[in-house]
Amino acid sequence: MSIYEASIIEKCYFSDSDYTDKVEIDISTFRRLFNFRYINAGRPLDDQSNGNFKSLSKNMVELATHDEKLGALLENLPDQILSPIQDTEIIDKVRDTSVKGLSNAVKTIAKASGGNTGSMILDIDINEGTITSLLNQITNTKYQYEGYFLNEASQGLGYSNMIYILLQLETYKRKIDPLLVNLFVVEEPESHMHPQMQRIFGKYLKDYYLQKKIQGLITTHSGEMVRLTEMKNLRVSRPIDQLESKIYDFSMFKKGLSGDTTLDTFYDWFYEIGFSEIVFADRVILYEGDTERLLIRKLLTLDIYEELNQKYIAYVQVGGAYAHKYSKVINFLKIKTLVLTDLDYKKDATTVEAVKESKTTNATINTYYDLSKEIKSPTILDLYEWKDKGENKILGGLVLINYQGKSEQYARTLEEAMLSKFYNLNVLEKKMEVSGLRKEIAIILNILFQTLINLKKMI
Structure with a gap:
């Protein structure tokens, strides 16, 4: 391999966009066309004498x-x-x-x-x-504070990292030449910074690039940095296999949403909340509420889920009305996703037959079922069979949508299913008892109300 690499000859050409009309130029001439500065992630920050280096x-x-x-x-x-x-x-x-x-x-x-x-x-x-x-x-670099001169170590590496990048930016700015291709690249500017400093410095970098009209690239693993940019300016590198990665261009993704105003607005809003966790993750779990979040995190500490726990999982809290809207980005990034949502049939269904004949109000379940079976409003019985047959895997197997089933004694929500499993309760029977109790309370309240009306008339 080394012999092959050594035998490669670099060549550069001026050419048209089709690469047909081209003129060879030497490498040194090509390099002089650029004003380029690159800040490596492994930058030295301690301002201490190390040989001749400070x-x-x-x-x-x-x-x-x-x-x-x-x-x-x-x-x-x-x-x-x-x-x-x-x-x-x-x-x-x-x-x-x-x-x-x-x-x-x-x-x-x-x-x-x-x-x-x-x-x-x-x-x-x-x-x-x-x-x-x-x-x-x-x-030597010192920090002046209330008449005292403090050594660099008094501020911590995060602060020194920020100062170092700012110095590089200022020096680069003075060398910008409109006749050259000016490019400034920062690798992982968030190094050594806590989240709040990442947020503030990221905003400063964004504003600085825009105000000084600097063309550049920032690579990052920081969710705070990702949130501060616009979706159209984001490029995500994800591995396809062990030896190959792919660049996902979100300017193209955003352009694909332009025909759907509602979805376009949703992603503008969603970008600030859970998007950065998804672009960095190996897997995604979309869930409804705090009960799901606590249960999932506890389950992943068990030995049986050790392999899954070693992956970077993005936990994104969404309601049943919104989870299906994430399909676009899931399909775009080709990232495997589990959607945990509630069955949400009619609350007054208190018998097995009433439950089976009922329909869900969950927009995510209805949307995904329609995508799979081309039926917009399935019954609960349809959904039970859909899940039992394993047909609830959609988008080519990228998304698994899961909800309560018959084995949870026809529970309507996760909380009901947990109570059923833990206390071995018949959920529907308890609902009937509660329903009967509610009727009795309603009758008593009505009697009291009528009594008060009669008393008022007597007075």
Whole structure:
């Protein structure tokens, strides 16, 4: 493989959009067409002397040199430093001492080269470059607070990371050339930042890119960063298999929604809430309420679900009226999803036959059943059979929709099903008892009401 890679020859061309009319150019010419800066995720942040390296101080000096006053100062600084050195004849002394110290070496070299070797001396060369290098060595980044100068470590790596990126941005901005392709790339700007700082800094980065008209790319694993961008600006990389990934372009996804105003509005709203969890996840579970959330998280701690628990699962709380609206993004990302929702038949159905003949008010169940069977309003019996036959897998097996069944004693909601299983209750019998009790209470209240009316008339 290495031999194959070494034999590859890079070539660049100017061409039209069809790549038919093309002219070869050399690599160096091609690279000069770009003003490119890339901030790696593995950036060093501690402003401590590590050999000759101080990252923040070096970048601050580089940025400061663009200032006109400091630039003028640096131009004059070599002469100002050189003047007292000349006054004390330091240069002459260094030259004289170096000649004496190197005399034996010079004589030996001269014999080997036919006696044509000149004298060797040490000289002092002070210029703008050496002064800048000196500034890099002698400067340290400090944080000034109420008259005190604190070392960088007092602020934490998250804050240093933010300062480092801002310095890079400012330096890059000063080098923008309208005749070049200007591109600024930041890899994982959220490194070392807590969620609140990610949110604030992400918003600043977004506004900065827009205001300064910077063309760039930000790669991230942060849900906070994703929420701050617009859906049309998002590109998601997801693995297809072990050796291949695919880029999902959400500008195309958003364009596909433009014909459906309701759905387009829904995704604009939904983007701020649960979208980032979905784009990063291996699997998605859509559920209705807090009971489902607590139960699912508890179940996944059991040994039987160890393999599933190792995956990144997005838990998104939605009602039965909205879960089906997620189908577009699920199908777009090709991500396996479990929809847990309530059967929601008529509350006054208190017999088995009444339940079977009843119909659900759950929009998600009705939508998915219609998608599968082309029947818009199935009975509860239809839904029981649909589930028993395993036909509740839709979108090519991407989505499994699940709800209460006959084995839960005809429960209407998850809470009813849990009570039935845990206490071995007949849900329908209890409903009849409650229904009868409600009728008795209603009769008593009516009698009391009529009594009060009669008393008022007597008074």
